[in-house]
Amino acid sequence: MGKLLERRPRHTRTRNGSINSVAKRKGSLCQQEIWCHIYSLMAFKDAARAACVSRAFHRSWQCHPNLIFCIGILGSDFINKFGRIVKNHSGIGIKSVNFEYDSSYNTRRGTSISHHFDSWLHIAITPWIEKLSLRLSHYSYNVEYNLPCTILSDGRASSMRHLYLGSCSFHPTINLDLRSLMKLHLFNVHITGDELGCLLFSCYALEWLELEHCDEIVCMKVPCQLQRLNHLKVFECRMLQVIENKAPNICSFDFGGQHVQLLLGESSQMKTLSLQYYCNAVYYARVESIPNVPNLETLTICSYHEVPKDSMEDDLIFGDSSNMRQMQEYRHDNLQSVVITCFCSAKSLIELTCCILDCTTSLEYLTLDTTRGVYSCSTGKHSQCFPMDKAMIPKANRAMLAIETYIVRKVPSTVKLNVVKPCPRCHIIESSL
Helix, strand or coil, X not given: CCCCCCCCCCEEECCCCCEEEHHHHHHHHHHHHHHHHHHHHCCHHHHHHHHHHCHHHHHCHHHCCEEEEEECXXXXXXXXXXXXXXXXXXXXXXXXXXXXXXXXXXXXCCCCCHHHHHHHHHHHCCCCCCEEEEEECCCCCCCCCEECXXXXXXXXXXXXXXXXXXXXXXXXXXXXXXXXXXXXXXEEEECCHHHHHHHHHCCCCCCEEEEECCCCCCEEEECCCCCCCCEEEEECCCCCCEEEECCCCCCEEEEEECCCEEECCCCCCCCEEEEEEEECHHHHHHHHHHHHCCCCCEEEEEEEECCCXXXXXXXXXXXXXXXXXXXXXXXXXXXXEEEEECCCCCHHHHHHHHHXXXXXXXXXXXXXXXXXXXCCHHHCCCCCCCCCCCCHHHHHHHHHHHHXXXXXXXXXXXXXXXXXXXXXXXXXXXXXX
């Protein structure tokens, strides 16, 4: 084993005979660097507590690489202090920045700091940063801040792995250097489909992509360059009409909103599919989605307003099963779990459920939820269940009768059937159908 070699400190003797060590001064600097390193490894809350009880840690506060700012009611003193905090971290290698700012509240008060964000972000975003979260107007869809593309260009964000933008405008028209970005989440961001395509073209390491309430996107194209992308979520983008995917390795797709044209492309790797339509989810799932994902393992369907596609009302379904249509069989030998939320007695929904039971040999779990599937008191996390409209109670009763009449007898012994019904404690169950 080799020995650590230590250079002996150089000493000088002062007039009063005391020894002044150059290494002693260097040692204090080295000790401060060690404190800073230890401090940077601590959780943010632990670091804050340590700064309150230790002078050494208090001086090292500016070295903490993770910054979280929850900005509420503003004043000029706060803005100045906030600016000094950001400037104190200039050049020390910030790894994570989380800005949370309710601009809608402060705008009503006549106070806004959106014009300060450019300078703050220019300081915070360096080639060392790994995570940026910018959450503005959390309780409002008003947008007043436009994130400049230059902040994420010229290698400044080359090490960024996670980017969250909320309630702002972002209009990339140049290729950004986001070579390390793995997770991208856009919430209420004003960005067009072409601008999104330009952004995605720079994110060839992307693995996770989520878009929520991005209402300026009409056509969303996921390029084939995203070879690592495995999770895609698109939720309530109101103007969206087409989703065209060319990324070959998506394993999980979660969609919620009005009907759009789904061009999933190569979907042999997709294992999890979740569809939340406002109406006719069964039809779109049956015709456009399920047949195109042959290796599906988990299927979740939610339809708040299931409308029959033919003239036959669901009242006619009870008593005679001869009018049940035999759907085209699509074999799903890997499908293991199916969850249908807002299950009702619509004929098409019962037909789809029966088809799944007939055509799936690997099914293990089937959950039919006659409620809205939000939360319930049975979990112990909430004192009451999510409220249900009075009109939904009779529909839930009819759904349970349809399950008993047509579905239970088709469930094989190898499948665990879970029927979620309205809570007798939180909901008044009407006996009349």
